[in-house]
Amino acid sequence: MKKAVVLLSGGLDSATALYLAKSEGFDVHTICFNYGQRHDRELNAAKEIADKAKVTEHRVVSINMNQWGGSSLTDKSMDIEHGDVNRTDIPVTYVPARNMVFLSLAASYAEAIGAQDIFIGVSEVDYSGYVDCRQEFIDAMEKTINLGTVMGAEKNQPIQIHAPFVNKTKSEEIAIGMQLGVDYGLTWSCYNGGKEPCGTCDSCLLRAKAFAEAGYEDPALKQ
Numbered sequence: 347m348k349k350a351v352v353l354l355s356g357g358l359d360s361a362t363a364l365y366l367a368k369s370e371g372f373d374v375h376t377i378c379f380n381y382g383q384r385h386d387r388e389l390n391a392a393k394e395i396a397d398k399a400k401v402t403e404h405r406v407v408s409i410n411m412n413q414w415g416g417s418s419l420t421d422k423s424m425d426i427e428h429g430d431v432n433r434t435d436i437p438v439t440y441v442p443a444r445n446m447v448f449l450s451l452a453a454s455y456a457e458a459i460g461a462q463d464i465f466i467g468v469s470e471v472d473y474s475g476y477v478d479c480r481q482e483f484i485d486a487m488e489k490t491i492n493l494g495t496v497m498g499a500e501k502n503q504p505i506q507i508h509a510p511f512v513n514k515t516k517s518e519e520i521a522i523g524m525q526l527g528v529d530y531g532l533t534w535s536c537y538n539g540g541k542e543p544c545g546t547c548d549s550c551l552l553r554a555k556a557f558a559e560a561g562y563e564d565p566a567l568k569q
């Protein structure tokens with residue numbers, strides 16, 4: 347079985363990417379990042395999702411990006427702004443260069459275990475204007491990874507980054523995930539790290555909109 351590394355945050359995009367990788371026959375290894383995010387509750391969600399999906403290995407990597415902050419997710423002195431699904435500016439929840447850091451570490455993990463495939467659940471359709479969720483960025487990272495790894499540069503075993511939802515809406519993702527048996531009740535999207543989702547941040551609003559469009563109730567909200 348071919349090994350794949352799946353970036354798993356505990357949210358619905360990455361959970362769907364995990365199930366998609368499994369459905370394509372990959373031996374799945376998940377990597378999750380404790381980067382100093384205020385919603386570190388998502389780490390528990392990632393663990394539960396990985397366990398339920400029976401992945402081969404689930405790795406949690408700690409990188410304290412809250413040392414320099416620069417985002418309301420990693421700097422507790424900043425407030426999470428009220429959600430707006432129609433916003434056009436870059437919200438303060440944007441974490442500087444997050445996916446570049448995450449994909450670099452995923453590439454290191456992939457090379458160490460001999461995996462040529464990395465899955466990331468980014469979308470440039472229903473996103474918050476995050477520049478590191480675009481196809482252009484993914485393509486450039488794939489090129490960089492293959493220049494900076496022995497697998498890519500010497501062994502002719504190039505690493506491919508799969509971003510299967512980059513052109514899909516979140517509701518399309520949910521429709522795919524429901525077919526694949528994703529337990530969305532285990533996923534966590536809220537940027538605020540409370541016991542229950544706040545229902546007002548960008549991430550909660552995008553999630554609610556996606557479930558409504560897909561025609562499903564969000565199982566995480568069921569009593």
Ligand code: ZN
Pocket residue numbers: 535536537538543544545546547548549550551
């Ligand atoms: Zn929220």
